Amino acid sequence: MPSRVVVFDYGSGNLSSAQRAMERTGADVTVTSDPHAALEADGLVVPGVGAFSACMSSLRAAGGDRIIGRRVAGGRPVLGICVGMQVLFDRGVERADPRAGDQVTEGCGEWPGTVDRLRAPIVPHMGWNTVRPPADTRLFAGIGPQERFYFVHSYAVREWEFSTHNERIREPGVTWAEHGEPFVAAVENGPLCATQFHPEKSGDAGARLLANWVATL
């Protein structure tokens, strides 16, 4: 029986690409805002575009933060994409208006760290870039180092702040990319995975990554 995947529809952007790209992996895909379906699915995809603050408030309004937390507590896979990855961190810092101060928005807090404006000569970071996955990656299995993924974002996690002194805790696998400076391009942490880039827009490499994720469900 194919894996049942829900693409969580909480009002953030175009979901049809994510749906179609997931369907290509052979998964049985539903786009819905129904919390029960989102909890019950074999895998939950949390997309997201636009501003961190707007995304986070829509996600909360739809109960998405609690759904993500409950799924992860139960070991049930979640995949965040683009701003859907960013909101998994502690906070987002935005400057919508340069005359105003920083606007700090609390995220889901699944991982420590801050989403901040990328320091690069050209922003947004828009286009195809290479990534450096960890040695034990499952998401990037079978994907060569020369393969590229499609990014479009102005903010990123520029420092990975997770640390533990308990050697029994497995450190999350972090994939890095570079645009002006290194930033987190993907995280693999047990049931919780996320990518800053858009696998659903990343051609064959993206299709392979999604298939790798679906294979873990």
Place this chain on the structure above:
Amino acid sequence: MSLAVRVIPCLDVDAGRVVKGVNFENLRDAGDPVELAHGYDAAGADELTFLDVTASSGDRETTYDVVRRTADQVFIPLTVGGGVRTADDVDLLLRAGADKVGVNTAAIARPELIEEIAERFGRQVLVLSADVRRVREGDRPTPSGFEVTTHGGRRGTGIDALEWCERAAGLGAGEILLNSMDADGTRAGFDLELIRGARARVDVPLIASGGAGAVEHFVPAVEAGADAVLAATVFHFGEFTVADVKRSLREAGHAVR
């Protein structure tokens, strides 16, 4: 490794059909935008742009249908421009499956539109398309010597093109499609002075357009400051391919996918 220079074929679509001749091998229907999109995806295009030239607003539904069918089958970014006047138009195109939307004349008439779109959907969806020409003798001069035009380059606005790019980026345009109306159709190469001028003024990505006639034309555009290069006719007529352009960029030391 670094961000790859994007090579973007552009298709003019009129009431759901590709206009301007397209001469692609092994194509069942050379007028079908969806099939062409497939072809370019397979040929290594990094992104696709549809320019909707449909005159009648009654045929807009056809455009949405083409966008929908393309996004269902092609898994690279798709930009759709032409006739976008309001944030609601953007909403319809995004819902149909466009990843980015090009805005041109309507933003000149009402620059707040840029802010409205960026605020509602994020700046990453908004491509400001600027049709630029050099100010002609007898016309009102602009500080940079370049002006923004409307009506496919036929009508000058008197607005300085480089100031406009800077203002649009400040208002929330996520990237700028710089289309030289002087170079367009000449096949004599991109307007490098225009690209350099815009690069000095804005820090959002720049797509160079207009004038591509030979493989050798693309490297100078990138070295003048373009992050992406767009062409139509030369690709459609198979004079050279996306892969040829990428090969020449790679040989010049630029990253490509």
